[in-house]
Amino acid sequence: MSLVSVLYLVFLTIVAIAYYAIPQAWKTCLLLIASLGFYGINQGFYIFILLFSIIVNYTLIRLWAAKAAKPWVIAAVLFNVMLLGLFKYIPAIFGFAHNPNGSLFQRIAIPIGLSFFSFQAIGYMLDLHWSGKKTVATFPQYSLFMSFFPQLLAGPIARGKSFIPQISRAKSFDYSCIVAGLRRILWGLFKKVVIAANLAPYTDVVFQNYREHQGLTIILAAIAYTIQIFMDFSAYSDIAIGSAKVLGYELMENFRIPLFARSVTDFWRRWHISLSSWVRDYLFMPLQYQTRAWGKKGMLMATMLTFLLIGVWHGANWTFVVFGLLQGFAISWEILAVRFREQLWKLLPDWLSKAVSNLTVFLFITASAILLRSASIGDAFAFISRISVSTGTVYFGSKQLLIFALAGMTFVFGVDVLKGEMLITEFIDKQPGLLRWSLYIFCIIAILLIGSLRSDNFIYYQF
Amino acid sequence: MIDRTLALQQIESIIGQTLKQPDVCITEQSTAKDIKGWDSLSHMTVMVAIEEQFNIKFSFMEMINMSNVGSMIDCLLEKL
Numbered sequence: 001m002s003l004v005s006v007l008y009l010v011f012l013t014i015v016a017i018a019y020y021a022i023p024q025a026w027k028t029c030l031l032l033i034a035s036l037g038f039y040g041i042n043q044g045f046y047i048f049i050l051l052f053s054i055i056v057n058y059t060l061i062r063l064w065a066a067k068a069a070k071p072w073v074i075a076a077v078l079f080n081v082m083l084l085g086l087f088k089y090i091p092a093i094f095g096f097a098h099n100p101n102g103s104l105f106q107r108i109a110i111p112i113g114l115s116f117f118s119f120q121a122i123g124y125m126l127d128l129h130w131s132g133k134k135t136v137a138t139f140p141q142y143s144l145f146m147s148f149f150p151q152l153l154a155g156p157i158a159r160g161k162s163f164i165p166q167i168s169r170a171k172s173f174d175y176s177c178i179v180a181g182l183r184r185i186l187w188g189l190f191k192k193v194v195i196a197a198n199l200a201p202y203t204d205v206v207f208q209n210y211r212e213h214q215g216l217t218i219i220l221a222a223i224a225y226t227i228q229i230f231m232d233f234s235a236y237s238d239i240a241i242g243s244a245k246v247l248g249y250e251l252m253e254n255f256r257i258p259l260f261a262r263s264v265t266d267f268w269r270r271w272h273i274s275l276s277s278w279v280r281d282y283l284f285m286p287l288q289y290q291t292r293a294w295g296k297k298g299m300l301m302a303t304m305l306t307f308l309l310i311g312v313w314h315g316a317n318w319t320f321v322v323f324g325l326l327q328g329f330a331i332s333w334e335i336l337a338v339r340f341r342e343q344l345w346k347l348l349p350d351w352l353s354k355a356v357s358n359l360t361v362f363l364f365i366t367a368s369a370i371l372l373r374s375a376s377i378g379d380a381f382a383f384i385s386r387i388s389v390s391t392g393t394v395y396f397g398s399k400q401l402l403i404f405a406l407a408g409m410t411f412v413f414g415v416d417v418l419k420g421e422m423l424i425t426e427f428i429d430k431q432p433g434l435l436r437w438s439l440y441i442f443c444i445i446a447i448l449l450i451g452s453l454r455s456d457n458f459i460y461y462q463f
Numbered sequence: 464m465i466d467r468t469l470a471l472q473q474i475e476s477i478i479g480q481t482l483k484q485p486d487v488c489i490t491e492q493s494t495a496k497d498i499k500g501w502d503s504l505s506h507m508t509v510m511v512a513i514e515e516q517f518n519i520k521f522s523f524m525e526m527i528n529m530s531n532v533g534s535m536i537d538c539l540l541e542k543l
Contacts, residue, residue, distance in 0.1 A: 130524050265504070280503050281527075288507045289523045299507065335504060 001041050003153075003239045004192050004453065011038070016246050020173040028140050028167055031148065031247065038149040039113070046111035053083060054146050057121040058139055064128065065136045076125040080118040087114055092316030115313060116155045117146050119278055124160035126282055137164045150243035154236050156254040156274035163249075171248035180425045181245030183440075187424050188238025190443045193451030194408035196232035199224050200452075202397040202405075207373050210383045214392040218383065225373055226366040227409060230259060233272070238424075252277075253423070257416050262357040263341075264330040264364060275313065279306050299335060304328040314372065319380060323371040330364060404450040465517075465543055467491075470536045473516060481505070481512045491533030517543065 001007050015034045019027055040047045056079055064072035087110045124145070128136065137145065137160065145163050206213055206221035213221070237254035244251045252274045261267035268276045284306040291298025304325070311324015334341065345353040367384070374380035396402055419427035428436055465473075475489040482500040495501040501509060513535070514520055519542040529535045 130527055132524065132528075269502075284503065285506075285527065286523060289526065292507050292511050299504065303504075 001038065003236060003243075004189060012243055012246065016178075019247055020171075024170050027171065028144055032140060032144050035144065035147040035149040035152060039147060039152055042153065043111055043113075046109075049083075049087070049111045049114070050117065050147060053080070053117060053121065054143050057125070057146070058142050061125060061128065061136055061142070064125070065134045068129075068132070068134065070129070073125055073129045077122055080122050084114060084118050087111060089316040113153045116157055117152065119157050119275075120146060120160070123157070123278060123282055127159065127161055131161075137167075141167045148244070148249070150240040150247075150249075151251055154233070154240070155272075156237055156240065156252045157278050158251060158274075162252070166249050169248075174248065177248055178246055180429070181242045181247075183425050183428055184238050184242030184245060186242075186440065186443050186447075188235040188242060189447055189451075190235075190408065191231045191238065191412060192235035193453060194446050195405050195412065196228050196235060197452035198401045198405040198408070198450070199228040199231070201401060203228055203373070205397055206395065207383070210386055213386060213395055214389045215387045217395040218386045218389075220394070220396075222366050222370055222383075224405075226362070226369045227259075229369060229372070230255075230271075231409075231412070256421065259362060259365075259413075260358060260416065261361050262354065263334050264327060264361055265334050267361055267365060268327065268331070275310065279309055279313075283309055296335070300332045303331050303335065307331065317375075318377050319371040319374055322377055322380075323368055326368050326371070401452070408446065408450075465540070467536055467540070470517075470539060471532070474513060474532060474535070477512045477516055478509055481509050489532055491531065491536065493532045494530070513539070519543065 001011060011034075015030070019030055022030060036047060036050075039050055043050075057076060060072050060076040060079065063069075064076075124142075128134075136142075141164055144167060145158065145160055148158070148163070151158060203221050203225045206217055207225070210218060210221075234255040241251045241253070254272060254274050256270040256273065258267050258270035261270050284302050287302035287305055288299060291301055294301070305328075307324045307328030308321065309324070310327065311320045311322070314320040314323065345357065348356065370383055371377070371380050374383060415424070415427070422430075428439060431439070471489065471491065475487060478489060478498065478501070479485050479487045482498065482505060484499055487498060489498070495506060510521060510526060517539055519539065521538065525538050529538060
């Protein structure tokens with residue numbers, strides 16, 4: 001059941017109606033059944049991996065709560081790392097990459113959402129241990145935290161300390177909450193089907209057959225892919241956050257206009273925030289603490305290791321390692337050259353320094369994103385080297401789809417410029433009724449008329 | 464013996480110097496989010512500067528459980 005489907009909207013509607021109709025005491029149970037059912041429908045047999053992870057993690061938490069002993073924390077971290085290794089890294093390293101028609105081992109795929117719920121489990125255990133508080137969630141609460149369907153497949157990665165207290169909070173039907181949630185879902189659907197899905201055929205063709213294309217096409221496809229991946233992933237996050245809001249839950253914001261960032265450091269504070277803040281709190285800060293006697297060298301080492309993990313989190317491929325290291329080097333440079341960069345930007349008028357820094361970051365991210373899309377480092381370099389080829393005509397694919405995507409992009413980025421740091425739901429809420437309804441109708445018509453449901457999966461499911 | 468007011472003044476001065484914000488104004492309710500330039504990258508530099516000034520060491524758990532400057536002062540005064 002894709003999040004971009006009528007079936008999902010029907011599922012969400014039924015769950016929401018039942019949720020508000022039953023007494024508070026049964027709400028957690030209902031959401032848990034709905035979440036496990038949702039995962040079972042999507043992932044079949046792999047639901048047992050999720051259940052196994054919940055049971056083992058909760059047992060370790062209970063054992064920790066009995067004595068507050070560090071070995072249980074280490075055991076929980078190792079268990080989750082091993083689970084990730086077993087499904088995500090070991091098969092790829094030993095040549096058992098997923099093949100639905102291959103041997104028994106090759107038929108085992110990575111359970112969707114594994115990277116997300118494993119990180120949630122590690123984060124919850126470390127939060128408990130570091131805070132020293134032995135107030136542990138009940139088993140149903142913990143199970144819902146790990147399996148809540150809106151965020152289960154691709155985040156945002158939830159934190160126990162903000163999610164679990166929401167479970168026991170009384171929730172009654174709240175019109176404004178439902179409207180805010182539906183607005184967010186509509187915005188996500190627009191970004192996914194009008195922009196990301198219309199760009200996908202173009203980027204697929206160029207990236208798969210890059211040897212047949214000339215320089216300008218390569219540049220256009222790389223830019224299109226950066227915008228596609230942003231629209232795709234932020235759309236998923238919008239639908240997840242909106243669905244949770246319909247059910248009275250607040251999830252962490254995952255994007256804050258990242259393509260308008262003025263430095264790579266700033267970009268990573270705005271892109272996939274639930275992952276970047278996770279690695280900041282559970283890896284970067286402890287590393288920085290351990291290496292603080294080394295001053296700036298310690299900070300740089302912590303930065304490089306943190307971004308190496310962000311890279312490796314995406315999967316078992318050297319392209320992801322290089323992607324992570326590139327981000328680490330860029331941020332290290334920004335740490336070392338902070339004064340030089342400040343002086344440099346002061347030489348330019350404010351608007352020009354903003355434009356140049358925006359463009360520089362966008363081009364850096366576009367170049368890095370080629371690594372996320374390429375099968376190997378060799379492929380990525382071969383793709384980039386095609387930029388120098390000037391012979392041949394520029395390929396635009398289906399001009400109609402590109403125009404649809406371009407119109408959608410202009411609209412979304414235009415709204416982003418107008419709303420600035422404000423959340424989209426708050427921005428819409430501040431508009432007069434006529435404009436608000438015009439926006440809803442425009443989005444619905446665009447989704448129905450020019451939206452593409454051809455690709456209903458999200459890019460981040462693979463991570 | 465150092466009191467809360469003096470500790471707050473010294474912390475304000477250290478933060479101002481470390482973050483190159485000479486006019487920074489800190490209260491016990493201030494958090495890193497309220498202070499320009501105090502982010503995850505500069506956090507440890509600020510903490511090390513405070514440790515050196517007061518000749519103390521914070522544990523990692525103490526550091527991450529400091530919710531604002533007031534709780535930092537509580538922790539600091541316990542160590543003096």
